[in-house]
Amino acid sequence: MRKFLFFFLTVVFFQVSFGQNIEFIYELVYRPNVDDEKTNKEYFSLLYDTDQQQSYFKNITGLEENWASKNEIGFNTQVFKNFKENKFYLLDKVLSKFYKNDFKKINNWLLTNDSKYILNHKTYQAKIASGGRNWVAWYSAEIPFADGPYKFNGLPGLIFEITDTENNYSFKLVQILKSNKNIILPNYTSLNDDDLKKLKKKTLENPSSNLMLAINQMKGNNMGFSVTFDNKNIDEKEMAEQLDKEIKDFNKTFNNPIEIGDVWLK
Template sequence: MKYILILLGISSFCFSQKFSFIYDTKYKLNSEKPDDINSGTMILDYKNNSSIFRESQDKKSDSIKLNNGNGMYKMGVENQFYVKKDLSQNKIEKIITYLKTDYLLPIDEKLNWKITSEQKTIGKYKSQKAETNYGGRNWIAWFTTELPFSDGPYIFNGLPGLIISLQDTNNDYSFNLVQIKKGGDLFDVRQKTIKIDWKKYETLAKSYFNDPYDINSKIGKTITFTDPNGNKMDISVKSKEMQSDILQENNPIELNHKIDYK
């Protein structure tokens, strides 16, 4: 596990409530390929009991959009980690961006934590073990009261301190805190949303699977795909490749909402 980069003294937390907590994230989109691991950086921006958790690329895209530009966003609806929390209201919302539209998916599943007596030091922080169930997975978290924020990566929150390490028992997903920045930049450009539920989420995902390159909206036009070598192919061929990838990479973090595309 990477050691936490300490940029703050403990006393600093008494004077500021605005931080960015940076997590090294690893996950497997195909649980049958244990060595095929995706990795990246995700950021929890926190201010006064509100937070946004997102991939670093999503934050960059949001920043560009904030300045009237066009950011880069994922094509499909799965494997998006964008979560907004209002801890004072116990409100958690997952934002799905699809075809330039932001959809709001409320997370209503409650976290029932079991705090154990097991303790260890992670980096320079004394941490304690807690367990919970979410999304059809069992999760093990390590939190520290030395960082007095009842928050953590993705939808996870509600412990007596910040979650600095989190992993499911299948070893498919892990989040480990690697850096803390004082005075983090919390901004939200995804406020105009359409509210959906998990059933509508599945509809969107299947719509993308059936037409990943949005061909139906381009009827009457010649649609081709050009690969990095300059070779052109019919877009329907590329769509079949994309569908194959979706079928093979179907290991969502909410395993209880895994979509049967067949």
């Protein structure tokens, strides 16, 4: 009778507490440079729509005082998951545009009996190899969403922590909030994985090529433009040189992407 009562109260609790959207705030500590032990800290929102069984993961560093960071924001990949329709995709930002890249639901976890308490919830350990890294996760069935930070999903409960075994990336749940926010995705272009990698490599080789193409199109349409940098007007050549330098300098510092072999762009 006690077990049944506990089960009944638990179900009622989740119906009341999670009858609206929930926002899970994760802290990410990671090494942006493979040759440097220095770490960056950034914050992310995992907004979960309980009715539609969808979630949206994005960087929120600096949007509130509690989520501030002293380092340059580097992790700009967004993730959308639709558990009802079994659709999952990354939204990768290349310069100012987002590109959609589908991925499959993750279901090859190795579950263990190890457990520990995180934020007053009992969590269990799970392991997986993904993106060229080995990961150790801690999840809790007390929050019955098979979701987690970044693309991680498919466990019998929410992921509270997940860290790769070489401590390059570590996500930790730090806050759970009721939310009236809705999932709104940015405009994007769909590309398969191979074409997206080609685009990233091409962009890294010549970051300003698309910019110059757009400028030439504006000129052809008799459209004027001007650009200000450091409070002074610069011409298109200076603008292209500045963009090339900025992107390549970024890539020198941010050369340890979460998916090994990927190209990391600002």
